[in-house]
Amino acid sequence: EAGVAQSPRYKIIEKRQSVAFWCNPISGHATLYWYQQILGQGPKLLIQFQNNGVVDDSQLPKDRFSAERLKGVDSTLKIQPAKLEDSAVYLCASSLGRGIFNEQFFGPGTRLTVL
């Protein structure tokens, strides 16, 4: 079974530029999550999708961050414009459902550096 795929793996941008990350979850997984992990910290949930609907985006900085999951499969996370404090690893995860089958499987992450 293929795991969660993410691209790019690394990205370096200047502050105020825009950036987008892509995620392809495990086939058949209805729920998709985006996390931000700052160095030395645990992952922080940004947004959670159930199929193509948003379940929770309470910690997403909506003035600069946006995410979509078209057709309930792939997802993109965008930052526009980026700030220095956005430097982090952005992790995508998926799970089979929201109930008891909610073990999350993570991708390798995208490491973003904002200069």
Place this chain on the structure above:
Amino acid sequence: EDQVTQSPEALRLQEGESSSLNCSYTVSGLRGLFWYRQDPGKGPEFLFTLYSAGEEKEKERLKATLTKKESFLHITAPKPEDSATYLCAVQARGNQFYFGTGTSLTVIP
């Protein structure tokens, strides 16, 4: 306020020296507590899910337990390949997920 606290922040063990990692939590309506292992440069890898106080799960040298306020990850006779950061996460009633900051474990041969 929902919160997850892990201790210690870092732990160095000799190979074969058993120990425990702690995860204490305050959350409204715990739906599940999760343990993950994270190696440098990789995403977290799922280890266990615990749903109710008194529950225990085991996998090789790892055993996870859950009470109403905390969870322990017991490592029995660790090997160098067990070196990693161990993350605890909780799922609250509203399906929000909160991670702790992790315990960095180093097992010395």
